Amino acid sequence: MTELLERPQSALPEPVPVQVTRPDRGKLLRFLGHRPGLVLSLLMVAFVLVAAFAPGLLAPGDPGVGDTAERLQPPSPAHIFGTDYLGRDVWTRVVHGASLSLQATVIAVAVALVIGGLIGLLAGFVRGWLDDLLMRVVDVLLAIPAVLLSLALITALGYGTVKVAIAVGVASVASFARVMRAETLRVRQATYVEAAYAVGTRWYVTLWRHVLPNAAGPVAVLAVLEFGLAILAVSALSFLGYGAPPPAPEWGSLVAEGRNYLAVAWWLCALPGLTIAATVLAVNRISRALDGEWRRFR
Amino acid sequence: MTVRPFRRALAAVLGAGLLAGCGAGGAAAAAPAGPPQPGGTLRFAVSSDQGCVDPQQVGSNDSIYSLRQLVDSLTDQDPETGELKPWLATSWTSNPDATSYTFRLKSGVTFSDGTPLDAAAVKANFDRIPQLGARGTLPKGYLAGYVGSTVLSPTEIKVDFDRPNVQFLQGTSTHSLGIISPASAALSDDERCAKVIGSGPFVLESYTKNSSIVLSRRTGYTSPSSLAEHTGDAYLDRLEFRIVPESGVRVGSLIAGEVDAIGNIGQQDEAPLAGAGIQLPARANPGLPFGITFNLSRPFGADPAIREALSWAIDRDEVVSAVYTSATKPATAPLASSTPGYADQSALLGHDQAKAAAVLDAAGWLPGPDGVRVKDGRPLRIELTWFNNAGSNKPTLELLQQQVRRVGIDLQLRERPISDASVIQQSGEFDALWGNLTRADPDILRSSYSSKGANTYRFPASPLDDLLAEQAAQSDEDQRSATVAKILTNLTENYLTIPVVELTTTLGVAANVHGLKYDASSRIQLYDTWKSQA
CATH class of the missing domain: 3.10.105.10 (Dipeptide-binding Protein; Domain 3)
Structure with missing residues (x-):
């Protein structure tokens, strides 16, 4: 069955409609056994997801309340990430911050995926003047550095987690549009799309049933990759103070809070910072695995 | 236990910074300061910039630290006793119901552009202040009920109010009623925020928004306050106020000798700074x-x-x-x-x-x-x-x-x-x-x-x-x-x-900086300040 997913390595691959295959358990174990980094990445992402959806399981305390008598304690068994300048447990804040940061990231990627995907799909499918018009808009978006564009949007939208997410999402619309357009251009020339035309299928049915599902694969991989970048961008903006107001423990703002205490309490910046780095690396590793690593594995 | 290596690394980094600090003059702290030495640049890191260099239009300490040095005031307030002492005005009287004040001015004082600081110049300042916009709340408050000023002679001015105004006298000692040249006073609010001319011991050399305010010594300065400890020009050649929003960077710069003084010290900064031999003068703000x-x-x-x-x-x-x-x-x-x-x-x-x-x-x-x-x-x-x-x-x-x-x-x-x-x-x-x-x-x-x-x-x-x-x-x-x-x-x-x-204003000041004084409002006067050279 797996043979069906195999794309020929020839110069002009013929896209094949997506088929669902049942993974072979022995192969899966061998695959993961050779990739400890990927296993770690999966564990990290699983951990972040648990933190986002059930933070109470990992850190039962209240992230917003601390005991000032215990402020700036270094990491210890009682406070594995130490405590901050008001005696709040940094571990609890990181865990509870996961949902905020993840929520922003998911919104950002969703915005980029939906808007970028639609622009690319339309441009690639309709071609002609609409393609030219949309691609020039995308050119303009690509010409502006993403963080600068996000900052400009934030200034217009105002502060807050969701607004940060939208700003980050809009700033990465362009890359999704480009990839989606390229895939659509390829797929719309496939024999089954021509066949669909030939039997008189309406254009929107063709677009929805035949072009979109087969062009979406690379965009989905890009979305996972973009997920990591979006975590960084969202953290950067919340570091700059554009995110949720205090005491919300967004990851970026946790790092920002700690920087005044760097000389006396390294853990305030280092541990949330390492968490962000680990999450981004994990997501990147997974997106690389999704991008054909399994298929090439024998 | 895993903490240890980190701590050791951190101690090494801090230690290196400390040594650098000593190289810049830490040793001078123990030795008596000796007579003031003229010359040198004082580099002062502050956390924010209000976007204006007109002393009459700023209210944030970070801006006042630098802009106070541009202007002289009619009076000066003794930080110990709260008493008002002569500065530009040699003496003053008021009527019993505090609605009218008469100041006698020092003669021969000039602004840094050469125009004389006389009663007409003071009148030009006071007449302009009530028209200032939202940024001028402080001086406008001091002049509450201002009716007008009368120039009695080039060195004598009478200021009238339509209601009793006791606090005006203390107001004249503040930076907000510091006297700027009539030409500067006549400019629009925004123009004044870019450049002003005063009669103070330092003149504005350059201002880059959110980056730096640089002042240089005025030669031929004749009008120090009666509370100052010397006469003539200020000791320091230049004052460089850098806007450094990061508190960690300010502290690190001071310890490393990159700057000579910093504002806005936090609780967490006290121990590392004191350990590096930095002076931490503090004064409660009134x-x-x-x-x-x-x-x-x-x-x-x-x-x-x-x-x-x-x-x-x-x-x-x-x-x-x-x-x-x-x-x-x-x-x-x-x-x-x-x-x-x-x-x-x-x-x-x-x-x-x-x-x-x-x-x-x-x-x-x-x-x-x-x-x-x-x-x-x-x-x-x-x-x-x-x-x-x-x-x-x-x-x-x-x-x-x-x-x-x-x-x-x-x-x-x-x-x-x-x-x-x-x-x-x-x-x-x-x-x-x-x-x-x-x-x-x-x-x-x-x-x-x-x-x-x-x-x-x-x-x-x-x-x-x-x-x-x-x-x-x-x-x-x-x-x-x-x-x-x-x-x-x-x-x-x-x-x-x-x-x-x-x-409570706490500054971090390098050990080789002497004579940095708080005024009655817990802001600083840098006229008497000097640096012992390495």
Whole structure:
């Protein structure tokens, strides 16, 4: 069955409609056994997801309340990430911050995926003047550095987690549009799309049933990759103070809070910072695995 | 146990910084300073820039540190006694009801562009101040009721008010009424914010917004204050004020000898700085302590129960011990303890959660499902507007948020850029403001809380207005203090403002810098300052 997913390595691959295959358990174990980094990445992402959806399981305390008598304690068994300048447990804040940061990231990627995907799909499918018009808009978006564009949007939208997410999402619309357009251009020339035309299928049915599902694969991989970048961008903006107001423990703002205490309490910046780095690396590793690593594995 | 290697690495890094600091002159700290040496550049790192270099239009300490050096004032206030001493004015008199003042000016004083500083120049300044925009609130307050000035002779000027104005005299000692050249005074507000000419010991060399303010020594300076320790030109060649928003970077720069002095020291910085041989001079700022003041025209502010409960819910001692430098005191009145006329109100400013809860219960604010109190379906969610012009603000407010949450008040923190401060105050678009105001005269109460002035907090007209006006007219110090005490009691009993902590200015100053002095308002005078050369 797996043979069906195999794309020929020839110069002009013929896209094949997506088929669902049942993974072979022995192969899966061998695959993961050779990739400890990927296993770690999966564990990290699983951990972040648990933190986002059930933070109470990992850190039962209240992230917003601390005991000032215990402020700036270094990491210890009682406070594995130490405590901050008001005696709040940094571990609890990181865990509870996961949902905020993840929520922003998911919104950002969703915005980029939906808007970028639609622009690319339309441009690639309709071609002609609409393609030219949309691609020039995308050119303009690509010409502006993403963080600068996000900052400009934030200034217009105002502060807050969701607004940060939208700003980050809009700033990465362009890359999704480009990839989606390229895939659509390829797929719309496939024999089954021509066949669909030939039997008189309406254009929107063709677009929805035949072009979109087969062009979406690379965009989905890009979305996972973009997920990591979006975590960084969202953290950067919340570091700059554009995110949720205090005491919300967004990851970026946790790092920002700690920087005044760097000389006396390294853990305030280092541990949330390492968490962000680990999450981004994990997501990147997974997106690389999704991008054909399994298929090439024998 | 895994902590150890990190600590060791950190100690190594800090140690390296410390050695560098010593190289820059740490050894001089132990030796007696000796006679002042002229020359050198003082590099001063401050955290923010108000976007203006006109001393009459700034109110933030970070800007005042530099701009104070550009101008001289009519009088100077002794930081020890609070007495007013001659500066540009050699003597002054006032009429008994404090509506008219006559100043005799030093003769032969010039601005740095060569034009004479005479009675006409002072008149040009005072005539222009009432027309200043929102940025000019401070000097406008000092000139409340200003009718006009009369030039009696080139060295004699009479200033008239339509009502008694006792605080004007102290106002003349501040940077806000520092005298700028008539040509500068005539420019528009915004033009003045880019460049002004004064008669001070330093002149503006360059100003780059949000980056640096550079001043250079004025040669031929003839008008030092009578409180200064020397005459003639200032000792330092140049003053470089760098805007460094990161507190960690400021501290690191000072320890590494990259800068000679820094402002806005946090509690966490004291130990590393003291360990590196840095001087940490501190002085309590007079004026309004840091606190929360409601907009009384909005529903939350208009409800006395909310104001009272908020005050009882705050544990001021915990705030001070957790966030502020060791020299800081909790607020014990709506006026800081170093202000003339201060009267202790600490009996009304205690911490009592049960009382806070009882007050809210009685007013009908009952705990809702999530612990936040609710009345008529409206949650007790107060938006507190604040500016990040001091590193201690954020931790303080987060701590206050925790404290008041325990009695069911949900304090939401809304941060705005400091450059928007005057706009927000003027428009009144806030539920409550966090802030302080430094002034070495109790009249700061009138300019802040009288319903007849700028009335930032939208106070309704009340007998308080009469008391505030009364103290402004009392030239007898004891009588005035008695009135001020009544005002303080009134403000505190009605919780019209909720003072939390007194601002204490702590600077970090390298060991080779000498003669850096605080003035009566806890700002700095750099005329007598000098650096011992390595």
